[in-house]
Amino acid sequence: MTDAFIATLPKAELHVHLEGTLEPELLFALAARNRVELPWPDVDQARAAYTFTGLEHFLPLLFRSAAVLRGGRDFYDLTHAYLTRAALDGVRRAEMFLGVQTFLDAGVPIADQLDSVLSAISDARADLGVDGALIITCQRHRSQADAREVLDLIEPWRERILGIGLGAAERGNPPAKFAGYYEDARARGYRTTIHAGEDGPAEYVREALDVCRPDRIDHGVAAAADPALLARLRDEAVPLTVCPLSNVALRVVPSMAEHPLRTMLEAGLLVTVNSDDPPYFGGYVNDNYAAVRHHLGLDRTALADLARNSFHASFDDPRHIATHL
Numbered sequence: 001m002t003d004a005f006i007a008t009l010p011k012a013e014l015h016v017h018l019e020g021t022l023e024p025e026l027l028f029a030l031a032a033r034n035r036v037e038l039p040w041p042d043v044d045q046a047r048a049a050y051t052f053t054g055l056e057h058f059l060p061l062l063f064r065s066a067a068v069l070r071g072g073r074d075f076y077d078l079t080h081a082y083l084t085r086a087a088l089d090g091v092r093r094a095e096m097f098l099g100v101q102t103f104l105d106a107g108v109p110i111a112d113q114l115d116s117v118l119s120a121i122s123d124a125r126a127d128l129g130v131d132g133a134l135i136i137t138c139q140r141h142r143s144q145a146d147a148r149e150v151l152d153l154i155e156p157w158r159e160r161i162l163g164i165g166l167g168a169a170e171r172g173n174p175p176a177k178f179a180g181y182y183e184d185a186r187a188r189g190y191r192t193t194i195h196a197g198e199d200g201p202a203e204y205v206r207e208a209l210d211v212c213r214p215d216r217i218d219h220g221v222a223a224a225a226d227p228a229l230l231a232r233l234r235d236e237a238v239p240l241t242v243c244p245l246s247n248v249a250l251r252v253v254p255s256m257a258e259h260p261l262r263t264m265l266e267a268g269l270l271v272t273v274n275s276d277d278p279p280y281f282g283g284y285v286n287d288n289y290a291a292v293r294h295h296l297g298l299d300r301t302a303l304a305d306l307a308r309n310s311f312h313a314s315f316d317d318p319r320h321i322a323t324h325l
């Protein structure tokens with residue numbers, strides 16, 4: 001159970017995949033709306049299938065479920081549902097990923113995706129008081145040329161998109177594969193972030209910093225075993241968006257008690273706590289805060305530091321200037 005202190009802490013959520021926020025109830029509603037077949041007979045059995053051996057086991061299930069999102073209204077409903085739920089957790093700022101390639105493959109036009117998500121963000125700002133923003137992610141198992149094509153495709157929305165990122169299958173797809181994508185994105189004025197050091201090695205985090213020069217690293221937990229890299233992340237003030245429940249669910253760490261978050265905090269890193277794909281991994285942002293409080297023994301000062309870090313690491317914060325650029 002989430003304690004009152006966590007519940008009332010204002011926070012920014014900086015690592016959440018919109019397509020990964022699809023609750024089983026909405027999954028079934030959209031499957032019925034769009035006449036898409038699901039591999040499970042009901043919500044309970046879908047939820048029961050959310051047990052994973054790792055990232056590469058999870059991703060196909062995520063993409064399969066995302067196939068129920070077909071029309072603009074679906075993307076609006078998804079974004080509205082997440083922002084409504086996030087507001088209940090004290091989220092005041094949400095920088096949300098959308099992996100557009102999954103839906104382009106399924107024939108959903110980019111305009112249907114972006115206009116609907118942006119419209120739900122705008123409504124939530126007025127109705128819920130949550131300041132939402134959109135980060136477009138590409139998938140690293142695809143080519144850099146595919147990712148650069150996405151930059152061309154989203155160009156008409158550039159002023160309304162906060163940044164770009166990179167996710168999906170990390171191992172075997174090192175950051176250097178996407179050096180040109182990051183260069184192009186930066187030239188277009190986007191803020192940049194990259195999944196690195198989730199199930200990939202610390203070396204991928206180092207390579208991401210050297211080659212892609214992102215404003216933020218998503219996950220980055222592999223860096224915890226590398227003191228020189230921890231020192232570099234601290235010195236360069238590179239924020240890390242850590243997702244504890246995700247890391248346990250995808251067996252990136254053996255248990256919550258062994259999660260390196262405390263090590264990262266004690267090393268002076270600008271580390272934040274986030275939910276990644278909440279229905280799949282067992283909870284929203286407050287559940288993640290509660291898990292680290294309970295299993296890592298974080299006190300109120302540490303929890304408040306995490307919440308404060310989330311605003312400092314936000315792309316909205318003028319104080320956040322990555323010193324390594």
Ligand code: HPA
Binds near residue numbers: 055167169198246
């Ligand atoms: N890692 C990488 N890519 C993703 C994830 C994740 O946890 N969730 C959705 N896309």
Ligand code: ZN
Binds near residue numbers: 015017167195218276
């Ligand atoms: Zn992620």
